Amino acid sequence: MVSPLRYDSNSSEYKKARRQHWKSTKNRQVDVDTSWSPFRAAEKRYKARFPPPDLSAVLDLASLLSANPPALYQPTRICGSDVFILPDVPGLVLLPAFACPQDQRHLVRWSLRDHARHPNETNLDAHYVLPAEGIWNAHLQSRTAGTEPVLIRAKASLDDGSLPRSSSSGPRQLVANDTASVDNFPTLQSVPKPPPEPSTTVSDCCVASDLVPKLRWANIGWSYHWGSKQYDFLKGKGTIDPFLRDLCKRAVGTVPWERVFDGDDLQGWGDDDCRTWKETYEPDAGIVNFYQTKDTLMAHVDRSEVCAMSPLVSISLGNAAIFLIGGLSRDTEPIPLLLRSGDVLIMSGPACRRAYHGVPRILETTLPAHFSQPPDGDDKTMDWEPYKAYIRNTRININVRQVFPKGFDPHTLDAM
Numbered sequence: 001m002v003s004p005l006r007y008d009s010n011s012s013e014y015k016k017a018r019r020q021h022w023k024s025t026k027n028r029q030v031d032v033d034t035s036w037s038p039f040r041a042a043e044k045r046y047k048a049r050f051p052p053p054d055l056s057a058v059l060d061l062a063s064l065l066s067a068n069p070p071a072l073y074q075p076t077r078i079c080g081s082d083v084f085i086l087p088d089v090p091g092l093v094l095l096p097a098f099a100c101p102q103d104q105r106h107l108v109r110w111s112l113r114d115h116a117r118h119p120n121e122t123n124l125d126a127h128y129v130l131p132a133e134g135i136w137n138a139h140l141q142s143r144t145a146g147t148e149p150v151l152i153r154a155k156a157s158l159d160d161g162s163l164p165r166s167s168s169s170g171p172r173q174l175v176a177n178d179t180a181s182v183d184n185f186p187t188l189q190s191v192p193k194p195p196p197e198p199s200t201t202v203s204d205c206c207v208a209s210d211l212v213p214k215l216r217w218a219n220i221g222w223s224y225h226w227g228s229k230q231y232d233f234l235k236g237k238g239t240i241d242p243f244l245r246d247l248c249k250r251a252v253g254t255v256p257w258e259r260v261f262d263g264d265d266l267q268g269w270g271d272d273d274c275r276t277w278k279e280t281y282e283p284d285a286g287i288v289n290f291y292q293t294k295d296t297l298m299a300h301v302d303r304s305e306v307c308a309m310s311p312l313v314s315i316s317l318g319n320a321a322i323f324l325i326g327g328l329s330r331d332t333e334p335i336p337l338l339l340r341s342g343d344v345l346i347m348s349g350p351a352c353r354r355a356y357h358g359v360p361r362i363l364e365t366t367l368p369a370h371f372s373q374p375p376d377g378d379d380k381t382m383d384w385e386p387y388k389a390y391i392r393n394t395r396i397n398i399n400v401r402q403v404f405p406k407g408f409d410p411h412t413l414d415a416m
């Protein structure tokens with residue numbers, strides 16, 4: 001069970017949330033719409049700023065390690081790691097605190113300094129002409145005494161009028177898309193993938209430090225086209241960081257997959273076989289999600305990967321979050337799971353990979369103490385302060401995927 005959210009009822013934020021709640025509910029008897037699906041209703045409940053949500057139903061598996069877990073959630077200990085197999089959603093596995101504090105700090109720094117920059121696309125690329133070193137490094141440079149901050153121009157402000165217009169620079173948009181499969185792959189490939197439209201509502205000129213809190217995502221590996229919600233394989237295969245690849249492969253290698261899918265009919269899995277994932281799992285795509293504490297991720301299914309079976313490895317860093325996972329439609333009541341910094345959640349198999357899921361809440365002030373300490377080892381001398389300041393109000397999720405089933409080669413498709 002998760003402890004109740006602590007709120008300062010005298011804070012201006014609490015009062016503002018209360019005012020907004022009164023305004024939006026004054027003409028309504030009860031703040032529940034009966035037409036909401038069970039998933040939507042749960043999202044609304046956990047998103048609510050006022051009254052603060054009741055977290056007593058949120059499953060905090062890590063806290064069960066020190067208590068007596070109910071039979072349903074008995075963890076298995078393998079090579080020093082605890083593994084929870086969640087029978088409610090076949091294929092869902094949680095490895096609490098799989099990434100140690102040092103690895104968590106390393107990944108936070110990697111996400112910001114090394115990854116959220118060219119050639120990896122971020123949400124900001126559509127709208128701004130970004131410095132080659134990335135906005136995080138430009139932000140760090142601007143903190144150095146005597147350095148003039150580099151001015152960043154909005155793309156729309158440089159436009160001669162010929163660019164298509166859009167109105168939003170906001171978070172990830174929900175776009176209906178076809179579920180990818182080996183059979184419809186050639187058709188999905190032929191869908192036009194025009195570049196995104198620069199927003200006309202962002203300010204014409206800003207500095208890197210203004211944009212750091214607006215960073216929402218950075219692409220990993222195969223390029224993802226948000227407009228069509230399909231991968232754009234023509235852009236080539238980006239590299240996967242070796243440290244990240246190793247961590248994901250170790251996590252997948254730790255799970256006793258025969259037990260996860262024990263008794264399941266593995267017919268219909270094609271050439272994929274969970275019993276060989278320890279050797280065959282190879283991440284090639286993904287996204288780094290950056291959440292400020294007010295951000296949410298709406299219910300969705302990740303259906304763009306051709307392979308709907310192989311493990312999707314999701315690493316949580318920074319503040320904790322409530323993660324909802326339901327079923328193949330929004331009509332299944334979702335399970336609310338607490339994801340803490342260092343947790344690795346694995347979604348695998350047909351029921352779990354195509355299940356609705358989302359993040360309705362980042363829990364403020366849940367940053368573990370180790371983020372206050374600087375990295376050790378080779379990085380002893382680095383300045384951890386800016387990372388510490390950033391992560392205080394942030395959650396980072398590194399969501400790593402394998403797009404193709406074993407043996408599938410997109411480049412042989414011309415012959416199909």
Ligand SMILES: O=C(O)CCC(=O)C(=O)O
Pocket residue numbers: 287289297302314323339357358359397399
């Ligand atoms: O932030 C998370 O835990 C989940 C992210 C996710 O579902 C996604 O990137 O598709």
Ligand SMILES: [Fe+2]
Pocket residue numbers: 300301302357
């Ligand atoms: Fe997802």
